[in-house]
Amino acid sequence: MRYISTRGTAPALSFEEVLLTGLASDGGLYVPESLPSFSAEQLEEMASLDYPSLAHRILLPFVDEAFSSEELREIIDDTYSVFRHSAVAPLVQLEHNQWVLELFHGPTLAFKDFALQLLGRLLDATLKRRGEKVVIMGATSGDTGSAAIAGCQRCENIDIFILHPHNRVSDVQRRQMTTLSGPTIHNLAIEGNFDDCQAMVKASFRDQSFLPDGRSLVAVNSINWARIMAQIVYYFYAGLALGAPHRAAAYSVPTGNFGDIFAGYLAAKMGLPIAQLMIATNRNDVLHRLLSSGDYARQALEHTLSPSMDITVSSNFERLMFDLYDRDPSAIAALMAAFDDGDIALSEAAMSNARAMFASHRVDDAETLACISNVWEKTGYLLDPHSAIGYAAATLADAKSGVPWVTLATAHPAKFPGAIERSGVAAVPTLPAHLSDLFDLDEHFDVLPNDMAEVHRFMSAHLGA
Numbered sequence: 001m002r003y004i005s006t007r008g009t010a011p012a013l014s015f016e017e018v019l020l021t022g023l024a025s026d027g028g029l030y031v032p033e034s035l036p037s038f039s040a041e042q043l044e045e046m047a048s049l050d051y052p053s054l055a056h057r058i059l060l061p062f063v064d065e066a067f068s069s070e071e072l073r074e075i076i077d078d079t080y081s082v083f084r085h086s087a088v089a090p091l092v093q094l095e096h097n098q099w100v101l102e103l104f105h106g107p108t109l110a111f112k113d114f115a116l117q118l119l120g121r122l123l124d125a126t127l128k129r130r131g132e133k134v135v136i137m138g139a140t141s142g143d144t145g146s147a148a149i150a151g152c153q154r155c156e157n158i159d160i161f162i163l164h165p166h167n168r169v170s171d172v173q174r175r176q177m178t179t180l181s182g183p184t185i186h187n188l189a190i191e192g193n194f195d196d197c198q199a200m201v202k203a204s205f206r207d208q209s210f211l212p213d214g215r216s217l218v219a220v221n222s223i224n225w226a227r228i229m230a231q232i233v234y235y236f237y238a239g240l241a242l243g244a245p246h247r248a249a250a251y252s253v254p255t256g257n258f259g260d261i262f263a264g265y266l267a268a269k270m271g272l273p274i275a276q277l278m279i280a281t282n283r284n285d286v287l288h289r290l291l292s293s294g295d296y297a298r299q300a301l302e303h304t305l306s307p308s309m310d311i312t313v314s315s316n317f318e319r320l321m322f323d324l325y326d327r328d329p330s331a332i333a334a335l336m337a338a339f340d341d342g343d344i345a346l347s348e349a350a351m352s353n354a355r356a357m358f359a360s361h362r363v364d365d366a367e368t369l370a371c372i373s374n375v376w377e378k379t380g381y382l383l384d385p386h387s388a389i390g391y392a393a394a395t396l397a398d399a400k401s402g403v404p405w406v407t408l409a410t411a412h413p414a415k416f417p418g419a420i421e422r423s424g425v426a427a428v429p430t431l432p433a434h435l436s437d438l439f440d441l442d443e444h445f446d447v448l449p450n451d452m453a454e455v456h457r458f459m460s461a462h463l464g465a
């Protein structure tokens, strides 16, 4: 399997090379040159597999020569053994045609664990084999940070630097990152927003001259292909449980960086029957505006009750655009250059291709709180604010569709006690036992200005030998 850049001038890479990078050298994102696909007969046979077996079946073609089938199986078994639910990704029915896929049973209580627990193990094995050290640099609006640290802290050959927007993640989210200490773990609270953090990370990938010779950056954000790859699996898991290949389901995905929903799009291309993919956004709604009115104009980032989705530049949309423009890298390079300068307009053909698979809905804070409260009253089920955005969008779509809707429940409600309290429900979400001492532990983080030179100076000064 080879991986190519969406902008066409960076070299094609193997899986191992793509795992050890982030952005392509031309500023694009890596995608597989071609996708494996599964026939209806193969899907029928896959329907009986447990989560690790299904993951192995789906992921093996992507890693090809980098890991043997046995090595991959061992890594996958180890990865999902740390999840607290034996089904790994349980599917729960809340109402007629409404399901939630619980993706918060991993160590840090968010869907990011599915990919980052795996990525940490793949990295560890690869770096040991190559005898190399790397520097991990990531940006988080709340969930990726702790999941990346938890996934990679066992790796001996890394230093990890995670940038989060100062005072803009929930207390639980921050503590999940900043209480994981060690000489190689660095949490940087940036005096800016998530877009600032992500822009610094991307710029750092493009010019790595601040690093000493022999060290390079590896991404833990969804610009790293391995993140997307791992997230394809749970779409198959839910779809097969709901009757694929004989019945299609629709998926509602709380969307920020577009990585999670892009994984669903790939699952459809790989043969999973998917009726529709719902882009569910908060007030940071650039993707909803694009889908509904063709408006892809940048707007100022707003801080909401769903901080993990407070993002206005959705990195992975570029991967979708690459397909919408028939995989023409020069079209993407031109569009992204124009986007750097301001707004872009997609062609009619691209828009109609996008609308064939995607719908969208924006849910503001008041609607998010109302959804948490309504669902609690009706079903006794407690949604976190991000999952509530997905569920609100799915219930609006349901009346029109008649297909089963699966909302991706991307985080545990205990990560957002403030929002739950504001929703007025009588429930108090509690952290699972392994995090019960979270508020007793010391925090370690440095506050830095929104200035890349300062961040690079900090990183150079704190790199291990």
Ligand SMILES: N[C@@H](CCOP(=O)(O)O)C(=O)O
Pocket: 139, 140, 141, 142, 143, 144, 145, 220, 221, 222, 223, 256, 257, 259, 308, 309, 315
């Ligand atoms: N929503 C993320 C922000 C980064 O997105 P990613 O999927 O590219 O890592 C978060 O919660 O940190």
